[in-house]
Amino acid sequence: MYEFIAFYVFAISTTILFLITVMSKNVLYAMTSLAAGMVMISGFFFLLGADFLGVVQLIVYVGAVMALYAFAMMFFDATKDIKEKHSNPALVFLLGGLMALVFVVIFSAPIIGENIEALYPVGGAAELVANAYGPGMIAGNTHDVGHILFTKYLVPFELAAVMLLVAMIAGIILAGKKMDHSLTTNDDEYEYEDEILKEESK
Amino acid sequence: MIGISHYLILSGLLFSIGFIGVLRRRNLLMLFFATEVMLNAVNIAFAAIGSYYGDLSGQMFAFFVIAVAASEVAVGLGLLIVLYKKYGSLDLEVIANMKG
Amino acid sequence: MESLVYIALFAPLVGSLFAGLFFARSPKNILVGIVTSALIGVSFIASAALAVHVAEFGAVQVTMMNWIDAGDLSIPFGFLVDEISVTMMVVVTLVSTIVHIYSNGYMDHDKSFNRFFSYLSAFVFSMMVLVMSDNFAGLFIGWEGVGVCSWLLVGFWYHKEDKTFEENPSISPSWAANEAFIMNRIADLGMLVGIFLIYWNTGSLQYDVVFDALPQLADGILVAIAIALFIGAMGKSAQFPLHTWLTDAMEGPTPVSALIHAATMVTAGVFLIIRANPLYSMDAVAGVSMFIAALGAFVAFYAASMALSARDIKRIVALSTLSQLGYMFVAAGLGAYWIALFHLAAHAFFKALLFLGAGNVMHAMDDELDIFKMGGMRKAMMGSYIYMGIASVALAGLPFFAGFYSKDAIIETAFNEGTFIIWGILVITAGMTAFYSFRQVFFTFHGEERYKPLGFHPHDMYKYVLIAMAPLALLAISFGWFMGSFQEFITKALPNYEMSHTTHHWAWLLASIVVALAVTGIVIAYKKYAGKGAKAWKRDEEFEQSFIYRLVANQYYVPKFYDEYIVQPYTIASEKFWKLDMKVVDGTVDFIGKALYKSGDVSRGMQNGNLSSYLNWMGVGTLLLILAAAVAVVMG
Numbered sequence: 021m022y023e024f025i026a027f028y029v030f031a032i033s034t035t036i037l038f039l040i041t042v043m044s045k046n047v048l049y050a051m052t053s054l055a056a057g058m059v060m061i062s063g064f065f066f067l068l069g070a071d072f073l074g075v076v077q078l079i080v081y082v083g084a085v086m087a088l089y090a091f092a093m094m095f096f097d098a099t100k101d102i103k104e105k106h107s108n109p110a111l112v113f114l115l116g117g118l119m120a121l122v123f124v125v126i127f128s129a130p131i132i133g134e135n136i137e138a139l140y141p142v143g144g145a146a147e148l149v150a151n152a153y154g155p156g157m158i159a160g161n162t163h164d165v166g167h168i169l170f171t172k173y174l175v176p177f178e179l180a181a182v183m184l185l186v187a188m189i190a191g192i193i194l195a196g197k198k199m200d201h202s203l204t205t206n207d208d209e210y211e212y213e214d215e216i217l218k219e220e221s222k
Numbered sequence: 223m224i225g226i227s228h229y230l231i232l233s234g235l236l237f238s239i240g241f242i243g244v245l246r247r248r249n250l251l252m253l254f255f256a257t258e259v260m261l262n263a264v265n266i267a268f269a270a271i272g273s274y275y276g277d278l279s280g281q282m283f284a285f286f287v288i289a290v291a292a293s294e295v296a297v298g299l300g301l302l303i304v305l306y307k308k309y310g311s312l313d314l315e316v317i318a319n320m321k322g
Numbered sequence: 323m324e325s326l327v328y329i330a331l332f333a334p335l336v337g338s339l340f341a342g343l344f345f346a347r348s349p350k351n352i353l354v355g356i357v358t359s360a361l362i363g364v365s366f367i368a369s370a371a372l373a374v375h376v377a378e379f380g381a382v383q384v385t386m387m388n389w390i391d392a393g394d395l396s397i398p399f400g401f402l403v404d405e406i407s408v409t410m411m412v413v414v415t416l417v418s419t420i421v422h423i424y425s426n427g428y429m430d431h432d433k434s435f436n437r438f439f440s441y442l443s444a445f446v447f448s449m450m451v452l453v454m455s456d457n458f459a460g461l462f463i464g465w466e467g468v469g470v471c472s473w474l475l476v477g478f479w480y481h482k483e484d485k486t487f488e489e490n491p492s493i494s495p496s497w498a499a500n501e502a503f504i505m506n507r508i509a510d511l512g513m514l515v516g517i518f519l520i521y522w523n524t525g526s527l528q529y530d531v532v533f534d535a536l537p538q539l540a541d542g543i544l545v546a547i548a549i550a551l552f553i554g555a556m557g558k559s560a561q562f563p564l565h566t567w568l569t570d571a572m573e574g575p576t577p578v579s580a581l582i583h584a585a586t587m588v589t590a591g592v593f594l595i596i597r598a599n600p601l602y603s604m605d606a607v608a609g610v611s612m613f614i615a616a617l618g619a620f621v622a623f624y625a626a627s628m629a630l631s632a633r634d635i636k637r638i639v640a641l642s643t644l645s646q647l648g649y650m651f652v653a654a655g656l657g658a659y660w661i662a663l664f665h666l667a668a669h670a671f672f673k674a675l676l677f678l679g680a681g682n683v684m685h686a687m688d689d690e691l692d693i694f695k696m697g698g699m700r701k702a703m704m705g706s707y708i709y710m711g712i713a714s715v716a717l718a719g720l721p722f723f724a725g726f727y728s729k730d731a732i733i734e735t736a737f738n739e740g741t742f743i744i745w746g747i748l749v750i751t752a753g754m755t756a757f758y759s760f761r762q763v764f765f766t767f768h769g770e771e772r773y774k775p776l777g778f779h780p781h782d783m784y785k786y787v788l789i790a791m792a793p794l795a796l797l798a799i800s801f802g803w804f805m806g807s808f809q810e811f812i813t814k815a816l817p818n819y820e821m822s823h824t825t826h827h828w829a830w831l832l833a834s835i836v837v838a839l840a841v842t843g844i845v846i847a848y849k850k851y852a853g854k855g856a857k858a859w860k861r862d863e864e865f866e867q868s869f870i871y872r873l874v875a876n877q878y879y880v881p882k883f884y885d886e887y888i889v890q891p892y893t894i895a896s897e898k899f900w901k902l903d904m905k906v907v908d909g910t911v912d913f914i915g916k917a918l919y920k921s922g923d924v925s926r927g928m929q930n931g932n933l934s935s936y937l938n939w940m941g942v943g944t945l946l947l948i949l950a951a952a953v954a955v956v957m958g
Contacts, residue, residue, distance in 0.1 A: 035236065041255050042255075047252070061266060064266050072281075085291065089299070104313070117238070120235055122952055165282075168278045184289060184296075188296055191296035194304050241941060318932040
């Protein structure tokens with residue numbers, strides 16, 4: 021029953037928050053609602069028993085990613101309302117609505133593969149935990165995730181780590197150059213040191 | 223009991239919301255927000271399926287999606303800043319310079 | 323012996339390639355003429371040696387290589403040198419050698435001298451393949467090969483404009499070449515059908531296998547094969563109604579006319595019938611054979627009647643060729659195959675001589691062909707006069723000349739078979755033949771010197787050319803004397819044909835009737851055309867307006883009929899179909915192109931450089947893909 025109530029509360033709140041994100045004219049509102057929506061999504065993860073994933077969602081998304089957006093916002097003028105030309109909103113909503121309809125139809129249909137067998141079942145680390153901490157200790161989701169992540173998914177995990185490193189360097193390089201110049205005030209005396217920017221500006 | 227269909231339908235709806243955002247928005251930053259929404263919608267679906275089939279692969283996928291999203295944001299924001307330096311705007315109408 | 327076969331076959335090919343590959347673009351090179359002539363001569367010597375060999379030891383059969391070997395179909399490149407083919411080989415190479423040497427003189431001033439020899443040698447090679455092949459497929463290759471070479475050679479002066487000539491309003495070498503080729507194509511279809519029928523029913527194309535299998539076939543099949551093959555023969559040998567190309571083919575250079583359209587290629591049809599004698603002598607196809615004989619007799623008369631009024635020196639000879647081909651078909655149709663082959667050989671010699679003589683006259687008269695503009699040229703051209711005289715006598719069939727023996731044998735055959743109508747036609751035709759051939763001789767060499775006012779200065783051909791023609795003249799005189807030994811030689815391969823006792827008894831009478839008619843014809847011709855001064859020939863305008871004269875002079879309006887009822891409707895239909903093609907076929911193709919172009923033009927609007935609209939399109943695509951996936955799932 022609580023699960024039922026929790027699901028619908030989270031569901032309704034995420035839907036509304038994300039709708040605000042998508043529709044809002046103000047960047048700050050959009051960002052705030054996005055962050056709130058992500059917190060709500062972590063609630064689904066806890067409901068589904070994916071505790072570790074929920075925590076990661078909170079730390080990485082709500083913490084790191086949103087903080088990154090917040091810092092990036094400092095470069096842009098966030099106080100102004102965003103003016104956008106909407107050429108044919110009807111088409112956009114038609115497409116989006118159609119897509120939603122198709123998804124609903126597909127997912128509400130009885131799923132054919134009812135007898136899929138799990139490759140890496142939940143609780144695979146039970147024996148390991150029992151050996152390490154003595155009998156009676158229960159293997160939680162974090163144990164299972166760690167077990168799988170560092171056995172079967174070790175290579176993708178390392179790749180992801182490298183990817184994050186690359187992304188970090190790329191972000192620093194792209195954003196970090198010419199930090200000493202103002203972006204909001206148009207500076208005519210500004211001289212491009214970067215060759216690419218110089219050529220493009222011509 | 224909440225069935226898997228509930229999660230999947232919710233995931234689909236959230237995905238569609240993000241989709242509308244991608245189609246509708248002309249501001250690059252807002253487009254980024256919309257993609258985040260879509261990514262999160264997919265994460266819910268992964269976690270739900272993984273949970274209902276007792277398989278951790280779903281959660282693993284969601285982890286990697288989060289990792290990819292984080293990198294994407296890092297690189298994407300760097301690019302946005304460069305663009306903003308160049309054009310003074312993030313509006314696609316302004317940036318569009320590849321008229322065919 | 324095998325090497326001799328290959329030498330005889332491939333020497334002309336070597337000559338052709340020599341001329342074609344190394345001298346195609348260079349100016350006239352006398353070396354080309356000498357080398358090709360020499361190679362044809364080598365081929366002749368090899369053929370003659372083979373003839374001796376065959377006479378002593380019998381046929382030689384060689385298989386060079388397997389050509390088509392697919393499933394049940396096995397066609398080797400095999401060559402059969404037996405009495406029949408060796409006769410043809412000797413005749414072909416002998417005439418070819420002389421024509422090659424002759425061409426050295428005749429084509430002296432032509433800028434495409436080298437090209438001419440390349441074609442001419444290629445023709446000889448094709449003809450050798452035709453006669454030497456031991457299967458119908460090889461025969462067909464040679465058959466098409468001579469067709470192509472004939473096309474190339476008739477159209478040799480392809481740059482000449484269309485001109486109006488006699489009954490033909492517009493004729494040019496290229497037109498004549500196309501006409502010959504297309505008419506032969508029509509006939510070749512029949513031939514091809516015949517070959518397919520043979521393969522279908524006997525499972526082989528080898529002569530010996532096919533002929534052994536013939537008795538087992540149903541009568542209907544045999545008749546169909548016989549008719550189909552004869553249609554092919556009709557085209558190549560210019561029998562009615564496919565005869566018009568032969569006279570028009572005279573647009574080609576005269577050596578070509580002598581070699582191809584008199585001595586060799588046109589006789590290929592007769593050769594085919596002779597080669598397929600086991601088929602045509604079967605009882606089941608007696609009707610077809612009779613038809614061949616009847617058609618031959620008709621063509622003999624028909625062509626001779628047209629020759630009576632023709633003014634073009636080459637056309638007269640061409641029509642006489644047509645007429646003599648008719649004689650050969652009579653003999654072949656009546657079962658006297660060896661006599662047909664005998665006449666073929668004799669005819670090749672004297673007709674080639676006649677043509678080459680006519681070529682000399684043309685050469686002397688700056689390519690003037692109208693005999694009305696000639697006359698009294700024997701003083702200027704004594705050598706040519708003698709040669710043409712000999713050839714005409716042989717053609718007319720006066721005693722002791724080659725034509726007398728062979729033609730008389732055919733006429734006797736017609737009598738012997740009891741086909742008196744054919745016999746009668748042939749006898750009358752013999753008289754007409756004598757008349758028109760001497761009409762031509764007298765017109766050209768006797769009477770008033772009509773060319774003088776026209777400003778011609780005739781001179782005889784080069785000495786070496788005249789000497790080279792001597793063997794032909796000798797054979798035109800003497801070939802008939804070897805009739806007995808030829809019969810003995812050839813009947814090893816062909817069924818013998820002997821006259822009955824009655825015929826034998828009356829032979830002298832039959833011969834004297836023919837000779838009497840021939841002499842009468844010559845005398846009339848002499849009286850009419852050879853006179854001088856007061857007795858000189860005058861144009862009889864009134865007679866030329868008469869119905870019969872016009873009918874004959876216009877070739878019985880057959881070309882006109884073809885033109886009006888076949889060519890013109892076909893042209894109109896072609897134009898209609900062309901327009902239909904433009905609208906339907908081209909239209910479809912254009913529509914596809916235009917549709918693509920238009921779609922590109924329309925969808926170019928998508929590329930507006932705005933990322934957002936790209937995203938929209940991507941969204942549409944994504945949605946479509948998801949829909950497709952959903953549909954696929956629902957459909958199972």
